[in-house]
Amino acid sequence: MGPDIAPFVEDDRVHGSLYVDAAVYEAEMDRIFRRGWVFVGHESEIPRPGDWVTRRIGTDPAILARDAAGAVHVLANRCAHRGNTLCWQERGNARLLRCTYHAWSFALDGALVAVPSPGGLDRDKGELGLDRAGAVAVHRGFVFANWSGTAGPLADHLGAGADLIDRLCDLSPTGAIRLDAGWIGHRIESNWKMWPDSDNDGYHFDTVHGSMLRAAPSSYYEQTVVGGETANPSRAVDYGLGHAELDMRPSYAAQVQWLGTTPEKVADYCAAMRARYGARAEELLWQGPPHAIVFPNLFLGEMNVAMIEPAGLGVTVHRHTAVQFDGVDPAFNQRLVRQSEAALGPGSFIVPDDAVTAERMQVALSGVHAGGNGAPGDGGWIDLSRGRAREQREADGARVGHITDETTNRAFWRRYTQAMGAAA
Amino acid sequence: MSGTVSIARPAAAEALRREVEDFLYLEARLADESRYAEWEALVTDDMHYWVPCGAADYDPATRLSYINDNRARLGTRIRQLQTGLRHAQTPASPMRRIVGNIEILAADEARGEYRVGSNFVLYELSVQATHGLRVWPGRATHDLRRVDGTLRMARKVVELVTGGEPQPNIAFII
Numbered sequence: 199m200g201p202d203i204a205p206f207v208e209d210d211r212v213h214g215s216l217y218v219d220a221a222v223y224e225a226e227m228d229r230i231f232r233r234g235w236v237f238v239g240h241e242s243e244i245p246r247p248g249d250w251v252t253r254r255i256g257t258d259p260a261i262l263a264r265d266a267a268g269a270v271h272v273l274a275n276r277c278a279h280r281g282n283t284l285c286w287q288e289r290g291n292a293r294l295l296r297c298t299y300h301a302w303s304f305a306l307d308g309a310l311v312a313v314p315s316p317g318g319l320d321r322d323k324g325e326l327g328l329d330r331a332g333a334v335a336v337h338r339g340f341v342f343a344n345w346s347g348t349a350g351p352l353a354d355h356l357g358a359g360a361d362l363i364d365r366l367c368d369l370s371p372t373g374a375i376r377l378d379a380g381w382i383g384h385r386i387e388s389n390w391k392m393w394p395d396s397d398n399d400g401y402h403f404d405t406v407h408g409s410m411l412r413a414a415p416s417s418y419y420e421q422t423v424v425g426g427e428t429a430n431p432s433r434a435v436d437y438g439l440g441h442a443e444l445d446m447r448p449s450y451a452a453q454v455q456w457l458g459t460t461p462e463k464v465a466d467y468c469a470a471m472r473a474r475y476g477a478r479a480e481e482l483l484w485q486g487p488p489h490a491i492v493f494p495n496l497f498l499g500e501m502n503v504a505m506i507e508p509a510g511l512g513v514t515v516h517r518h519t520a521v522q523f524d525g526v527d528p529a530f531n532q533r534l535v536r537q538s539e540a541a542l543g544p545g546s547f548i549v550p551d552d553a554v555t556a557e558r559m560q561v562a563l564s565g566v567h568a569g570g571n572g573a574p575g576d577g578g579w580i581d582l583s584r585g586r587a588r589e590q591r592e593a594d595g596a597r598v599g600h601i602t603d604e605t606t607n608r609a610f611w612r613r614y615t616q617a618m619g620a621a622a
Numbered sequence: 623m624s625g626t627v628s629i630a631r632p633a634a635a636e637a638l639r640r641e642v643e644d645f646l647y648l649e650a651r652l653a654d655e656s657r658y659a660e661w662e663a664l665v666t667d668d669m670h671y672w673v674p675c676g677a678a679d680y681d682p683a684t685r686l687s688y689i690n691d692n693r694a695r696l697g698t699r700i701r702q703l704q705t706g707l708r709h710a711q712t713p714a715s716p717m718r719r720i721v722g723n724i725e726i727l728a729a730d731e732a733r734g735e736y737r738v739g740s741n742f743v744l745y746e747l748s749v750q751a752t753h754g755l756r757v758w759p760g761r762a763t764h765d766l767r768r769v770d771g772t773l774r775m776a777r778k779v780v781e782l783v784t785g786g787e788p789q790p791n792i793a794f795i796i
Contacts, residue, residue, distance in 0.1 A: 383788025557751035
């Protein structure tokens with residue numbers, strides 16, 4: 199059981215109580231983060247056998263590990279004996295994960311390997327492996343887990359979202375990216391849903407980020423997201439299944455504008471792309487990476503990747519890193535690290551202003567309550583109707599609006615409603 | 623700069639200590655009071671302003687940091703605050719920091735360069751949204767350089783005690 203959210207979500211508005219209701223949050227952790235597919239990390243974070251990093255699946259502690267044979271596992275970060283935290287650091291490399299309580303040792307596939315004084319072990323070792331995600335799947339190095347194992351194939355969850363990941367990876371001259379330049383955690387006192395909302399909102403840039411635009415005038419932002427609905431042809435696209443993009447491809451007037459540079463300045467990179475992709479390289483160099491949400495917790499922020507981590511009803515960690523390419527010179531990747539520091543994270547020029555906006559919303563929404571009988575109260579609706587009338591439906595089913603339209607937000611909530619309802 | 627500090631004349635050492643302390647206290651007060659232009663006037667043309675993620679034990683060129691500003695980017699940071707439109711600091715956070723445990727870690731008298739370590743605790747009221755009190759304990763390492771007879775800051779590294787954990791907005795000068 200749990201809350202029925204259907205009365206709180208309409209096609210073009212949602213009720214603000216969904217951001218502040220503890221029962222809704224608990225249901226989300228179950229229905230979306232345990233029973234659905236979520237992004238947990240990238241293979242490049244654990245390149246060698248024995249590598250592991252700690253993560254959270256929703257709010258549940260987990261380990262992303264590579265076993266001796268090279269296979270990737272997502273395990274509960276909890277000893278199968280008495281429940282002690284198994285990995286208490288952020289990352290490591292080990293042949294065995296050894297519990298600090300009674301020294302039970304587990305292989306990186308989760309199997310119990312050894313216990314001290316084994317003569318008294320009365321249960322079969324095979325029953326005492328670590329709890330694990332019911333399904334783990336990898337797409338182009340992006341690792342996804344479905345804790346319940348009941349969500350069906352990853353490909354069915356991703357749908358066209360897989361193309362978004364492909365478009366990012368295809369910008370690497372080897373076809374492979376790395377996410378190994380370190381994650382920066384940004385702690386924001388807002389509900390997690392503010393972040394798929396905000397990261398994929400193409401309507402706020404002039405107002406929220408006006409200070410950055412004035413301090414660092416940039417043709418990039420002016421061209422792609424600024425100026426309102428008459429100034430640029432960028433699009434908001436809902437690919438279905440909650441995956442949606444602020445598509446800036448129509449706005450680019452030259453190749454590698456998405457890198458904030460010119461082809462001459464990154465000539466080696468352009469040459470490497472042409473060597474790999476031939477004629478297709480011209481299109482790739484022009485189009486650049488997506489700015490998109492892959493439901494529910496993966497943000498492809500152009501040359502950044504972020505995880506949206508719920509950390510309580512009113513707390514989110516927005517954790518990001520810079521995309522790094524194989525097959526380019528170190529200066530190219532270092533440039534991406536610098537750009538990432540400028541755009542995302544608590545000390546950057548952009549996201550702190552989104553963060554304070556989300557925190558202001560969370561404060562305001564604390565005054566919104568569900569009414570009696572499981573129905574919305576009076577007032578407290580969040581309007582997401584913008585651009586609905588002019589939205590176009592493409593042959594493949596994608597809904598397309600202007601970049602300032604709330605097409606992307608409606609995409610998130612459509613999938614959200616389905617995920618929250620299906621398991622109710 | 624040498625690794626150890628031995629300034630032969632006690633009077634000169636004491637004068638330098640006073641001068642360094644005065645600089646750190648001034649720098650802290652200008653930052654606390656969001657007096658951006660006056661704070662910026664304390665930095666050299668090659669200033670490096672670094673807030674690492676965790677300890678300052680890695681190469682910031684290749685790994686992400688909370689803040690890793692060269693002089694140009696620091697200028698952008700100050701200009702952004704000065705627009706008055708920086709929502710994350712509108713209004714500016716009321717802040718006060720206590721600076722202590724000041725040590726001159728290395729000195730090159732001939733070049734007029736000094737490395738200074740200090741501890742700090744900064745109290746910030748996040749008046750922009752939540753009105754919560756945020757406490758920022760940490761260690762600062764200043765590289766100071768005498769320019770035209772006056773101390774200036776060529777590098778400031780801020781290692782937060784909480785630096786390995788997710789951070790709230792650091793949109794002020796820390």
